[in-house]
Amino acid sequence: MEDVIRTVKVKLNVPTNRCDDLHQTKDQFLHCANTTAEWAWRHPDEYCVTSKQQAENALYERLRDETDLTANLVQKGIRRAIEATKSGVARLKNGETTSQPHFDAWSVVYDKRSATFHRDHVSLSTVNGRVECPYVIPDDPEQTPIGEYLLNEDYEFRESTLQYDRSSETFYFHARMRRTTDDYERAAVASSDAEHRTVLGVDLNVDGSLAVTSTGAFIGNADKMNHRRREFEKTRGSMQQAGTRSAHLAIQSMDDRERRWVQDELHCASNEILTEARKHSCTHVVFEDLTDIRKRMAGVKRFHAWAFRCLYQYVEYKAEALRIGVEQVSPAYTSQRCSKCGFTDEMNRRSKHTFACQKCEYELNADYNASKNIARKLLKRLHSGPTSSDGGAPCQCALKSGTLTLNGEFHASVSSTVEGESTDKPTTEIVGY
Ligand SMILES: [Zn+2]
Structure with missing residues (x-):
């Protein structure tokens, strides 16, 4: 069955006293990405490293030491930099000019291991434990992407990103939703949970x-x-x-x-x-x-x-x-x-x-x-x-x-x-x- 993925942007109602935890999580997440990019980018003296495994072997432990992030967020930071390094290398091969990737945009990647997705809120892992963030759902979500995908049980959450809008001081969750109308697939997911x-x-x-x-x-x-x-x-x-x-x-x-x-x-x-x-x-x-x-x-x-x-x-x-x-x-x-x-x-x-x-x-x-x-x-x-x-x-x-x-x-x-x-x-x- 064809994969249908939709990204839904939803505003988060982050408890005021936990906003700083999210900002620090972002800083440390970007630290992982930038440290990895610096290590992996070796052009023009050497080949750049584009293997996630190699990058994790070299940097995972050090980044776990240097940050308060969970294992999963450290890995995501490393992977993000390696993806960017790969596209950089592809551009070089095309004869384009490019330089070491650098990350400064406010963005953190979350998946099932670092977040728990619910239909009305998301629980996010931070440098200081989990924070529960309710979605701001419009009164009449029916015809909006929120109603059609986020609240729709036929869609499941995939790797999503947390972003922040500085001008309005608002956190937004960009939830990637994948259709799971395949009953067989759903049954497989359910049985794996109750497995031996x-x-x-x-x-x-x-x-x-x-x-x-x-x-x-x-x-x-x-x-x-x-x-x-x-x-x-x-x-x-x-x-x-x-x-x-x-x-x-x-x-x-x-x-x-x-x-x-x-x-x-x-x-x-x-x-x-x-x-x-x-x-x-x-x-x-x-x-x-x-x-x-x-x-x-x-x-x-x-x-x-x-x-x-x-x-x-x-x-x-x-x-x-x-x-x-x-x-x-x-x-x-x-x-x-x-x-x-x-x-x-x-x-x-x-x-x-x-x-x-x-x-x-x-x-x-x-x-x-x-x-x-x-x-x-x-x-x-x-x-x-x-x-x-x-x-x-x-x-x-x-x-x-x-x-x-x-x-x-x-x-x-x-x-x-x-x-x-x-x-x-x-x-x-x-x-x-
Ligand atoms: Zn015995």
Whole structure:
């Protein structure tokens, strides 16, 4: 069916005490766009960067630090600049002259993640939480675009923009409305909301594999990162002793290179985690809470805590586009609890890397055991949370060979029964959580 999109301009009745939050949001949004444009525009010395992913990899974290914007608004700012850079590059190719894009018009882009659209108001994310803005609807909207599209249930909201008119000091919402008369499509949207919730647990480590999932994927190589880190620190130490200015500069460029190398590794790991999540149709990915991890977990250096946070953020923002939720749960007892029988004891560790249950004798990789417990914790929270009243959508953990519900019901996945090699044979080891 043909796409029908209409843009409707509607005045907003912004609470007076929240106007400033919107202005600041705009300033920070434009800061993201301008910072990105400056970074991406390299003409005439180099090729300009027109990849959103590359720009996000390089700038996302820094812009999250520099602003109070939500992840989604930072991404939108980056994307806006990359779109403009692309059109600039196209103009250059046509032989036209153009220069680095610059953004100063009052405009912020909102979509479903940064705004909640209603028929009579919109809730907008700002630097200071959400602000609810009622639409100013004319008395007789029937024959106007507002009546025809904005108030019409056959149209849904798409990516829209917030603008401001300085002369009248008024905020306007330019709502982009798309027709959804296709019943089939509407049914698909409705069913995706009530879909099963499936959780992928992720355990992070300072040695061995960087991340281990509840589906038994061993991702990244923490040992390799540690080794490289030690070599790097050795070299830096000896250069620092030289103490010259050139040594200082060399250390700086080494720092940059080192950080980029680690970030690349973490991007790869985050992609693998999400590939695993998609493979198992997960709706959620869950990590242990990373707060105070250095105090809690042996062997966690500042470097590891930083790397874990980066990894978490990469997964978080990439998951957004995939509509996968990313959560953290308390790590208490996740390494001591047997993921098969639930028996929890300090002695349940045979060695650093092997978990051996003192009660049921279940033995498996310790990190893999922990990741299953992490998944289960979120499952419990989702199950008891307010959202589970919406028709009782089923909740389950994604495991290597299938899925497991809270009360121990196991469903083998089709692909894993074909594999047959799984160490999680459902009948013997997983059921009876
Ligand atoms: Zn056990």
